[in-house]
Amino acid sequence: MRILTEKSIYRIRERLGELYGEDNAPRLAQRFSVLADRYARALRARYQPDKPLWDEQDVLLITYGDMVHTAGEPPLLTLRRFLAQRLKDCVRIVHILPFFPYSSDEGFSVIDYRQVDPALGTWHDIQTIGQDFDLMFDLVLNHASSQSEWFRHFSNGIAPYRDYFIVVEPDTDLGSVVRPRTSPLLTPTQTPSGERHVWTTFSADQVDLNFHSDDVLFEFLDILLLYIQNGARIIRLDAIAYLWKEIGTSCINLPQTHEVVKLLRDVLDVLAPDVLLLTETNLPHEQNISYFGQGDEARMVYQFSLPPLLLHALYAGTTRYLSAWAAALADPPPGCCFLNFTASHDGIGVRPLEGLVPENEVERMVHGVRQRGGHVSSYTAADGREVPYELNITWYAALSDPDHPDSDEHIARFLCSQAVMLALKGIPAVYFHSLTACPNDEAGVKRSGHPRSINRKRWNAGELNALLDNPNTPTARVFAEYGRLLRLRARHPAFHPDGPQRVLELPDGVFAIERVSPDGSERILCLSNLTAVEQAIEAAGLDGEPADVGWHDLITGESIAADADGGFRLRPYQTLWLTTPVAL
Known part of the structure; x- marks a missing residue:
């Protein structure tokens, strides 16, 4: 395993100087050395130098920690048993969505980054799943919960937390800001110096962190290394595109944001070179792949244009746009790859179609989703218009015939879509509800009041196992054939992520x-x-x-x-x- 050499420290010092000024670079480089020393032994113990970055056997499962549950048992234990019994032979990586104490957004408004939510289990339960699978954790670094200790200390004016969040005067011109929500950008809060307005990109409960403060950066460097110590093989940078704010700009994809990603990559290359960085940037294709940098940023980038392109092709019966996009794809830089998917815990992004599919055809696709019981979320564009941002529907329901759900043709159409995704260059990521042919959870939407809940059903383990054990149910039919495709794919090196x-x-x-x-x-x-x-x-x-x-x-x-x-x-x-x- 690599150690901190003069060369590696110099590179990290250069990054820190770019972000916080040359005068602060020596002090911050020394601070990083102290942090690295604290984790060196644990990181050295977990390092696997002979393990390849990826191969054709890599398949990633996206799941919540409580996606399957049994009364009287911590959900992480139930999940581990389900994975071991049903998926061990066809899934290698498990993305457990945020499993920390949280206050909203199903885990993405984190109260305490260093603890496992007691309602799910313990760090030991996470590590136990990691004995059979590689693990992916979320680093939710754009914002923290308004109920976190950090924000409580900020509200009380306690150092260093009083600089942890972004404060803006309410009369500031923020018309250039681009973000995926229509809720108020600034949220008032009381502090010892009176009412202040904090930046809230996603919701009033999710308060944006201030990366102009190097204390915030080092807080997250420590959290990053803690996650790796606890078994993370892949780190997903949630909502990373919005990280750095500069008044008068769009506050999206800023150069400083890319510099932070490069710094995180440098830290991993030095301390944990087998750990992979994944950026979550649900944006038009060229903006999305910009997070590969020159091979010096993310190791992996989501293929965000794939789900809406594939859905459009299946609705319209034309492969014109899907094939043109795939033919134009440039290979990722060496040591980088795409993460291919059709569904996740979020909805189907619409912005990744910009420049790829005519607007009138996108509108027809949006109408088709509504016909199948889906919801449509909007965002505020730079010109002030509210335009479709996300389609909230399960992938299985999105491909249904509204008049004949669960028909043989419906199942064939769904499996065809998955076969396309599995064949593409990159690593496939499969959402739990795609494996289980999950219909729309409209009851979940009514309970939560949030459209994304339509695709976040939690299964009772007994109910799900009963469906899987009955070969005539859509759940069993899809699960069996999907698993067969995954096992088949893993046997063929032509599907290696680096294969042409x-x-x-x-x-x-x-x-x-x-x-x-x-x-x-x-x-x-x-x-x-x-x-x-x-x-x-x-x-x-x-x-x-x-x-x-x-x-x-x-x-x-x-x-x-x-x-x-x-x-x-x-x-x-x-x-x-x-x-x-x-x-x-």
Whole structure:
């Protein structure tokens, strides 16, 4: 494992100087050395130098700590048992969404960053899950709870906390600020010096932290290392794009924010080089991938454009925009990769479609989500307009036929969407409710008053296991086939995150890519019919192969040969994973 060398300290000192001024850099570099020494032994003990960054067996599960629960048992224990019994052979990484004491936003308004919510369990329970799976933790560093001790000390004027939060005069011109909410940007609060107005990007309960204070930065460096000490392999930087504020700017994607990400990456490269940094930036594609930097920022970036592009393709029956986007994707820098997903605990972002799909077609997609019981959240654009920001609906419900839910076609359409995601270059991330074919939880929305609750149902373990044990339920059918696809994918190095990807030109409605293993030993053609009609594929035109070539479909295990017309057919919503052809 690396140690603090003069070179590494110099690089971190340079970053600190960029953020806080050269005069403060020596003092802050020394402060970092003291912090690093405190965690050195624990970090050295957990380091696995021979472990690759990632491979084709990596699949990430997104779940809340209490996604499954049993009366009288800490939910983290119930979750561990469910994971061990049902998913150990097809999932390698578990993202346990914020498991800290919180006051709102289902965990993303953190009261105490260093404790596990007693309602969920203990640090030992987290570490026990980590014995069987790699773990991903959230670093919620843009804001903290108004009920936190930090904010209480701020309100009482106690140092250093009196500088932990951003205070702005209420008559300040903040018209340039871009944010994903329409609630008031400033929230009044009482302090010893009278009423002050604090910055609240997301809600009055989520008070933005002041990274102009180096004390705030070092608070989070300590928390970061604590999380790694407790088993985190991936650190997700929540809402990172909004971190740094400068009056008169958009306060999104500022250079100082990128500098903080680079600093965090430097810290990991020095102290925990096997720990991966993931940025959560639900923004237009070019802004999103900017967090790779020059290979010196995030190791991983969400593929935020994928879910809405895929949903649009399935609604409209055209792969025009999805294929064009995929064909234009640049490879991530070396040592970086995409995190592919279709659903998460949040909704389906709309902003990542900007510049990719015409606005009128986006509007039709939004209408389709509403037809299926979904909600639409808005944000305030720079010009003051309120425009769609997020579609709140479960992915399974989003792909339903409103008149015939849970039909064979509905399940086929859903599984087709997942097969597309699994085939793309990168690491796949699967939301718990996608595995369980979860319908919209409208009762949850009514209880909480928040549209995102539609996609955050908590399962009673007995109820869920009963559904999974009945092979005729949609839950069991989806879970079984999804698990089979995950296990199949893990056996093929062509799906390695670093393996090349190429988009093939096939009839509109068919999304087709070629995947090749990093060493060139395996090649797979992945074809998905995203329409409700049969699609004819010319075998002679399939990537230039002659018609008298036989293919093997990994998904069905069957051979695929050209018919009398010199081609073959894809059923509605069918996916084929075809291995390298051999002469008949």
